[in-house]
Amino acid sequence: AQSVAQPEDQVNVAEGNPLTVKCTYSVSGNPYLFWYVQYPNRGLQFLLKYITGDNLVKGSYGFEAEFNKSQTSFHLKKPSALVSDSALYFCAVRDLSLTYKYIFGTGTRLKVLA
Amino acid sequence: SAVISQKPSRDICQRGTSLTIQCQVDSQVTMMFWYRQQPGQSLTLIATANQGSEATYESGFVIDKFPISRPNLTFSTLTVSNMSPEDSSIYLCSVEGGSGSPHYEQYFGPGTRLTVT
Numbered sequence: 585a586q587s588v589a590q591p592e593d594q595v596n597v598a599e600g601n602p603l604t605v606k607c608t609y610s611v612s613g614n615p616y617l618f619w620y621v622q623y624p625n626r627g628l629q630f631l632l633k634y635i636t637g638d639n640l641v642k643g644s645y646g647f648e649a650e651f652n653k654s655q656t657s658f659h660l661k662k663p664s665a666l667v668s669d670s671a672l673y674f675c676a677v678r679d680l681s682l683t684y685k686y687i688f689g690t691g692t693r694l695k696v697l698a
Numbered sequence: 699s700a701v702i703s704q705k706p707s708r709d710i711c712q713r714g715t716s717l718t719i720q721c722q723v724d725s726q727v728t729m730m731f732w733y734r735q736q737p738g739q740s741l742t743l744i745a746t747a748n749q750g751s752e753a754t755y756e757s758g759f760v761i762d763k764f765p766i767s768r769p770n771l772t773f774s775t776l777t778v779s780n781m782s783p784e785d786s787s788i789y790l791c792s793v794e795g796g797s798g799s800p801h802y803e804q805y806f807g808p809g810t811r812l813t814v815t
Binding site: 616618620625626627628629630633635672674678684685686688689690691693 | 699702729738739740741743746790792794802803804805806807808809811
C-alpha cells in the first residue's frame with residue numbers, strides 16, 4: 585500500500601539559514617513525488633515534482649528536493665529561508681502503476697524566524 | 699497549470715440543511731477531485747469525478763451524503779447533504795495538470811470553508 589510520512593509536525597529555522605522539510609514514502613512501484621505549500625486561508629500550491637530523471641529537482645520560490653531511492657526519501661530544501669516561507673508543507677506520493685490517486689502526508693508547519 | 703475557482707469561499711449553515719459547492723476550471727480536464735481538510739491538517743479524498751460517469755467515492759464517503767455532478771469538462775459541484783457539525787471543514791476541489799501533455803501534479807481551488815451550527 586502507498587504511504588507517505590512527514591516525521592516533523594513543525595520545523596523552526598532562522599531567516600537566512602538553510603531549511604529542510606523531511607518526507608519518506610512507501611510504494612510498490614515507481615513513485616511519483618510532489619511537494620505542495622499551503623499559506624494561511626489559501627488552497628494548496630504546487631511546488632515541485634519528481635517523476636523520473638535527475639534526482640535533484642528544482643521548483644518554485646527557490647525550493648528544491650532530492651529523490652533518494654535507497655532511503656525512500658524526498659526531502660524539501662531551500663538554501664536560505666525567508667520569513668515569507670512560513671507555511672504548511674505537504675508531501676504527496678502517487679504510484680501510477682496502481683492508481684491515479686494521491687496520498688498526502690500529514691503536513692509540516694514551517695516557521696521562519698526573523 | 700490550471701486556474702480553479704470555487705464558490706462559495708465560506709458559509710455558515712444550520713444542521714440538517716444542504717450546501718452545494720461549485721468548482722470551475724479554466725481548461726478542460728478529465729478528472730476532478732474533491733477533498734476535505736480540517737484546518738491545519740492533511741487532506742482526505744472524498745471522491746473522484748469524471749465527466750460522463752458516476753463519481754467514485756472513497757471509503758467512508760457515500761453518494762447520498764456527498765452527491766457530485768460533473769456536467770462538462772470544466773465544472774463540477776459537490777453537495778454536502780443533511781449537514782451536521784461534524785461536516786465543518788474546508789472542502790477543496792482539484793484537477794490534475796492542465797491542457798496538453800500529462801503533468802501529474804494537481805492544482806487546487808482556494809477552498810470552501812464550511813461551518814455547521
